Structure formats: structure tokens, C-alpha cells
Amino acid sequence: MEHEDKSESLQNLEEFHISEEYGFVLPDPLTELPDYYAPWMNVAANLPHLIEGHQLRREVAKMPLLSTRYLRGHRQLRLARLALGFITMGYVWQGGGRQTVKILPRALAVPYCTISELLDLPPILVYADCVLANWKKRDPCGPLNAENLDILFSFPGGDSNKGFFLVSLLVEAAAAAGIKAIPIIVNAILHHGLCSLETALQDVALSICKMREAFKLIHEGVNPGAFFRSLRIYLSGWKDNFLMPEGLVYEGVWDSPKQFFGGSAAQSSTLQCFDVLLGIQHSAAQGFSAEYLGCMRDYMPAAHRAFIQTLASGPSLRQFVLATGDAGLHAAFNKCVSELAALRSYHMQIATKYITIPAGRCQAEQQQLGGCVHEGTSVLSERGTGGTGFMGFLKAIRDTTRKAQLTEQ
Numbered sequence: 001m002e003h004e005d006k007s008e009s010l011q012n013l014e015e016f017h018i019s020e021e022y023g024f025v026l027p028d029p030l031t032e033l034p035d036y037y038a039p040w041m042n043v044a045a046n047l048p049h050l051i052e053g054h055q056l057r058r059e060v061a062k063m064p065l066l067s068t069r070y071l072r073g074h075r076q077l078r079l080a081r082l083a084l085g086f087i088t089m090g091y092v093w094q095g096g097g098r099q100t101v102k103i104l105p106r107a108l109a110v111p112y113c114t115i116s117e118l119l120d121l122p123p124i125l126v127y128a129d130c131v132l133a134n135w136k137k138r139d140p141c142g143p144l145n146a147e148n149l150d151i152l153f154s155f156p157g158g159d160s161n162k163g164f165f166l167v168s169l170l171v172e173a174a175a176a177a178g179i180k181a182i183p184i185i186v187n188a189i190l191h192h193g194l195c196s197l198e199t200a201l202q203d204v205a206l207s208i209c210k211m212r213e214a215f216k217l218i219h220e221g222v223n224p225g226a227f228f229r230s231l232r233i234y235l236s237g238w239k240d241n242f243l244m245p246e247g248l249v250y251e252g253v254w255d256s257p258k259q260f261f262g263g264s265a266a267q268s269s270t271l272q273c274f275d276v277l278l279g280i281q282h283s284a285a286q287g288f289s290a291e292y293l294g295c296m297r298d299y300m301p302a303a304h305r306a307f308i309q310t311l312a313s314g315p316s317l318r319q320f321v322l323a324t325g326d327a328g329l330h331a332a333f334n335k336c337v338s339e340l341a342a343l344r345s346y347h348m349q350i351a352t353k354y355i356t357i358p359a360g361r362c363q364a365e366q367q368q369l370g371g372c373v374h375e376g377t378s379v380l381s382e383r384g385t386g387g388t389g390f391m392g393f394l395k396a397i398r399d400t401t402r403k404a405q406l407t408e409q
């Protein structure tokens with residue numbers, strides 16, 4: 001397809017399930033399903049209580065095998081997937097990683113895999129579930145801000161769940177203005193609109209700066225110990241995880257166990273979108289494979305994956321800016337790169353506070369008291385929620401981002 005055609009297809013963000021106001025966030029997620037699905041919704045709504053009371057596995061064993069035929073439309077499918085995803089993670093990790101299970105019962109596995117196939121997403125909780133679709137406004141007419149938001153489902157870990165998922169949501173919402181500028185950028189390249197291009201790049205840079213500002217809310221919203229000891233465990237996956245070396249059997253779906261990565265910020269379409277826009281290509285780095293980021297696209301909603309792929313196959317912004325030799329465009333492009341690098345540096349600071357430092361304390365406890373509750377999950381203390389060598393991963397992508405600056409003309 002010629003660049004012109006691609007530009008046309010990128011102009012209509014709605015076609016890619018992207019909202020001008022919310023970006024990749026699912027606007028106005030549903031909060032209820034038809035009463036037929038009450039067995040799912042009741043368990044998902046009471047997950048922290050059921051897990052802490054060691055009652056979840058018993059409740060799942062009682063769950064009927066429900067048909068997915070009464071689910072209507074994208075939002076009902078997303079809500080059903082969200083509920084089943086939370087229950088699945090709770091079911092697998094309720095022992096904190098020490099008493100893992102090998103089989104997901106069919107009452108969960110069959111509908112979860114059916115819905116996941118319809119949405120072209122893996123049968124494991126992903127960023128698009130727990131961040132992009134796990135929210136509601138307290139006052140529907142009110143603003144999208146921390147005071148007017150709540151989450152739909154939680155794991156054990158108290159209010160830190162709400163803080164973690166809602167701060168991530170606000171980071172994604174801050175990106176909306178930058179994502180909205182992408183079709184303008186592509187159009188400007190194809191029609192040599194240098195002024196509109198410079199303005200659109202300034203919008204992208206400002207949007208990324210606002211993402212970092214939103215990220216700062218994590219300090220008041222999330223307790224490091226609650227995140228490290230609890231929430232993080234429930235976001236873990238069963239691929240490259242020594243606690244579940246073979247993966248998980250999805251009873252009634254596949255005979256052999258399957259492996260899937262845990263939730264990760266690498267599943268954010270926003271970050272991969274800005275990388276593609278700016279021509280930033282990440283390679284292999286300590287603790288994670290080069291194809292990991294590519295693989296994470298399979299953990300994004302299909303329409304968002306398609307947007308990134310269409311953008312990647314379009315004209316190169318980097319080459320265009322270089323070819324113009326325009327100082328204003330050069331500066332605006334580099335401002336986008338420096339803001340993205342600053343966001344990634346900040347992410348490293350947050351990971352240090354919420355994973356590296358608590359992990360060090362946990363290991364010190366192990367040595368002194370002979371038992372840190374997470375000794376069975378020590379591999380995760382070296383890794384982020386997505387099961388990767390997380391600090392090496394974060395540093396590598398931050399450093400690659402920094403190197404993407406256009407050098408002096």
C-alpha cells in the first residue's frame with residue numbers, strides 16, 4: 001500500500017479503537033454484565049476477601065460452566081475478560097507463589113479462552129484489561145482525575161491496587177493528546193506541512209511530559225511493600241517463570257500446558273507507538289530478548305496493534321526531519337525524544353523504589369529471620385511484573401531512547 005493510502009487509514013483514529021479524548025484507554029467501560037454472569041462477577045468483585053480467606057479455589061470449584069453466547073458487543077467482552085482475568089490470576093497466585101496450581105478449571109478456562117480468542121488477546125490478565133478497562137468515574141459527568149475515579153476489580157494489597165491501576169490509567173490518558181497528533185504528523189510529512197508538523201511534535205512532547213507528571217502520583221497512591229509483597233505477585237505470568245516451569249493447563253481447551261507472560265508496561269500501546277513514531281528501535285538487552293517487545297504487541301488489543309503496525313509501515317518522521325534540515329523541526333523532534341527518555345528514567349526510579357529496594361529488604365529478612373514470605377518468588381525480585389530482567393530492560397530501552405536524538409546538523 002502506498003504511503004498516501006496509509007496516511008488516509010491513519011486519519012480515522014476511531015477505526016483503531018483510539019479515542020481523541022482518552023487515547024488507548026477504553027472510554028466508559030461497562031461495570032455490569034447480564035445477570036446470567038453473576039457467578040463470574042460476584043467472585044471477581046470479592047477477590048481480595050476470597051483470597052485472604054483462602055476460599056477462592058473452593059468458590060471457583062463451585063462455578064458453573066457458563067456460555068459466552070449472551071455477551072453482546074466489545075465492552076461486554078472486555079468486562080467479562082477483565083473479571084475472568086482477575087479470577088484466573090487470583091486462582092493461580094493465591095498462595096503467593098508458593099502453592100501454585102497447574103490446571104485452570106474448565107469453568108474459568110473455557111469461557112476465558114473463548115472470549116480471549118474473540119478479542120485476539122492471550123488468556124492471561126494484560127495491561128489493556130487491568131489498566132485500560134478497569135475503571136469508572138464516580139460522577140459520570142465529572143473529570144477524569146484521581147478524585148473522580150475508581151477501579152472495578154482488585155487483588156489483595158488494599159488501596160495500592162487502586163493507586164497502581166489508576167495512576168497507570170492517568171498516564172495513558174495524558175498520552176491522548178500526543179496520540180491524537182500522530183495522524184497530523186503523518187499527513188504533514190506527506191504534504192510537506194512543516195509548520196503543522198512542528199506544532200504537532202510540540203504537542204507530542206508536551207503530552208509525554210504530562211505522562212511523567214501523572215506518573216508522580218504513584219508515590220501517594222501506592223505503598224512499596226504492598227506492591228512488592230502482593231499486587232506484583234498477582235500480575236505475574238507463567239512463561240519464563242521457574243515457579244510454573246511448564247505453564248498452565250487450560251482445562252477443556254488444550255491438553256498441554258501453555259505459557260504466557262505476565263502483565264507489563266511493555267504492553268502499553270502508547271509507549272510502543274511513540275517509539276515507532278520517533279524511529280526508536282530496541283535491541284536485545286540484559287535479561288530480556290529483543291523479540292519480547294514485539295511479542296508484547298500480541299498482548300495488546302488487535303486494533304491498537306494494527307495502528308502501531310500501520311504507523312510502522314508509513315513514512316519515516318526521522319528521515320523527513322533530517323531531510324528538511326529545518327532547525328525548528330530538529331529541535332521539536334529532539335524534545336520528543338528527550339521527554340520519552342525522561343519518562344523512562346523516571347520509570348527506573350519508580351521500579352527502584354517499588355521493586356529493587358523492597359526486594360533487598362526481603363532478602364535481608366531471609367538472611368536474618370530465615371523466611372521472607374516471598375522466598376519462593378525470588379526470581380520475581382529480579383524481574384518486573386512481566387517476568388523480564390526489569391532493571392536491565394528499563395535501562396536498555398531508556399539508553400536506546402537517549403541515543404535516538406538527532407545529532408547536530
Ligand SMILES: Nc1ccc(Cl)cc1-c1cn[nH]n1
Pocket residue numbers: 126127130131164165168235262263264265384385386
Ligand atoms: N503500570 C503497570 C500497570 C499494569 C501492569 Cl499489568 C503493569 C504495569 C507496570 C509494570 N511495570 N511498570 N508498570
